Amino acid sequence: EIKNLEEIFDQKIARDEKIEPKDWMPEKYRQTHIRQMSQHAHSEIVGMLPEGNWISRAPSLRRKVALLAKVQDEAGHGLYLYSATETLGVSREELYEQLHSGKAKYSSIFNYPTVTWADIGAIGWLVDGAAIINQVPLCNTSFGPYARAMVRVCKEESFHQRQGYEIMLTLSKGTKAQKEMAQDALNRWWWPSLMMFGPTDDKSTHTAQSMKWKLKRKTNDELRQQFIDQTVPQAEILGLSIPDKDLKWNEERKSYDFGEINWDEFWQVVKGHGPCNRERLQTRVNAWENGAWVRDAAMAYAEKNAERKIK
Numbered sequence: 668e669i670k671n672l673e674e675i676f677d678q679k680i681a682r683d684e685k686i687e688p689k690d691w692m693p694e695k696y697r698q699t700h701i702r703q704m705s706q707h708a709h710s711e712i713v714g715m716l717p718e719g720n721w722i723s724r725a726p727s728l729r730r731k732v733a734l735l736a737k738v739q740d741e742a743g744h745g746l747y748l749y750s751a752t753e754t755l756g757v758s759r760e761e762l763y764e765q766l767h768s769g770k771a772k773y774s775s776i777f778n779y780p781t782v783t784w785a786d787i788g789a790i791g792w793l794v795d796g797a798a799i800i801n802q803v804p805l806c807n808t809s810f811g812p813y814a815r816a817m818v819r820v821c822k823e824e825s826f827h828q829r830q831g832y833e834i835m836l837t838l839s840k841g842t843k844a845q846k847e848m849a850q851d852a853l854n855r856w857w858w859p860s861l862m863m864f865g866p867t868d869d870k871s872t873h874t875a876q877s878m879k880w881k882l883k884r885k886t887n888d889e890l891r892q893q894f895i896d897q898t899v900p901q902a903e904i905l906g907l908s909i910p911d912k913d914l915k916w917n918e919e920r921k922s923y924d925f926g927e928i929n930w931d932e933f934w935q936v937v938k939g940h941g942p943c944n945r946e947r948l949q950t951r952v953n954a955w956e957n958g959a960w961v962r963d964a965a966m967a968y969a970e971k972n973a974e975r976k977i978k
């Protein structure tokens with residue numbers, strides 16, 4: 668019978684139909700979706716922290732309002748993605764436990780510090796820019812709840828990207844010190860942003876299978892190249908220079924050639940040894956522990972209400 672179910676599943680994938688939570692799916696399909704979607708959810712939640720650092724120090728009320736809205740959106744994306752992951756039969760508690768114990772991965776990019784206001788500009792421009800390029804193909808991914816979540820998430824990410832680019836534009840047209848601050852942020856965020864797309868295709872464990880299942884629609888290297896080609900002209904408009912001496916337009920490929928990524932640094936950060944890994948995880952654990960009384964109170968209230976209804 669499984670053979671038959673597997674055939675139906677394969678046909679659906681071939682016809683570009685969505686797989687829904689109650690449909691039969693291979694166990695490995697389910698597991699890899701739990702893996703990728705929960706990592707994505709954790710990234711959104713941990714991703715609030717570097718920017719949260721600047722909410723109380725934003726340079727104007729207008730900047731503060733925009734940043735607050737952006738960080739709130741990220742909380743929403745995280746909750747959306749946790750809910751979508753739960754449809755695969757894993758509980759929210761398990762997912763949180765995996766994050767808090769350090770078992771689960773989240774994007775390497777959020778383990779870098781935000782030392783100046785320009786970092787908020789660079790994150791919006793580069794990190795959200797990279798997130799959009801990675802997530803637009805996911806709107807078309809084969810698992811229904813993930814694909815639908817991505818449609819809304821991408822719309823919000825495009826506001827985030829503009830928010831960041833506008834900060835960079837203002838700084839790069841400002842005083843000498845402001846322009847230097849923008850350049851310094853670009854210098855520090857450029858390479859980690861390229862790492863967001865994951866290891867090169869030949870080193871990527873999941874890409875081949877995920878492409879077959881149409882979980883991934885484009886490979887890590889394809890998306891990274893697309894990001895570079897799109898972002899270099901934006902840096903030119905800002906009058907800032909990309910910190911890569913090997914970056915060069917390749918007329919034949921109609922794409923930029925670029926320098927070697929420091930993969931040692933990438934794996935160090937992924938394994939928990941980046942500049943802020945410990946701090947990020949500790950902040951999440953503290954938030955969970957300090958929120959225990961709220962969860963307890965909500966449960967007690969729900970129980971009381973249920974008792975009242977029975978009487």
Ligand code: FAQ
Nearest residue numbers: 707710711714773774775798862863864865871872873874
């Ligand atoms: N960081 O075989 P692959 C955002 C791991 S955007 C850490 O290529 P895959 C918005 C990978 O998990 C950021 N680990 O894996 C925002 C695997 O380990 P595993 C979140 C990484 O899954 C903006 C191993 O390396 N976006 O949050 C990274 O096929 C601003 C081998 O890699 C998403 O999660 C990395 N960068 O491809 C929020 C998008 N790269 O699981 C706040 C959805 C790889 O075997 C502020 N995810 N690894 O233990 C994806 O598209 C994919 O999962 C990739 C990785 C492309 C990230």
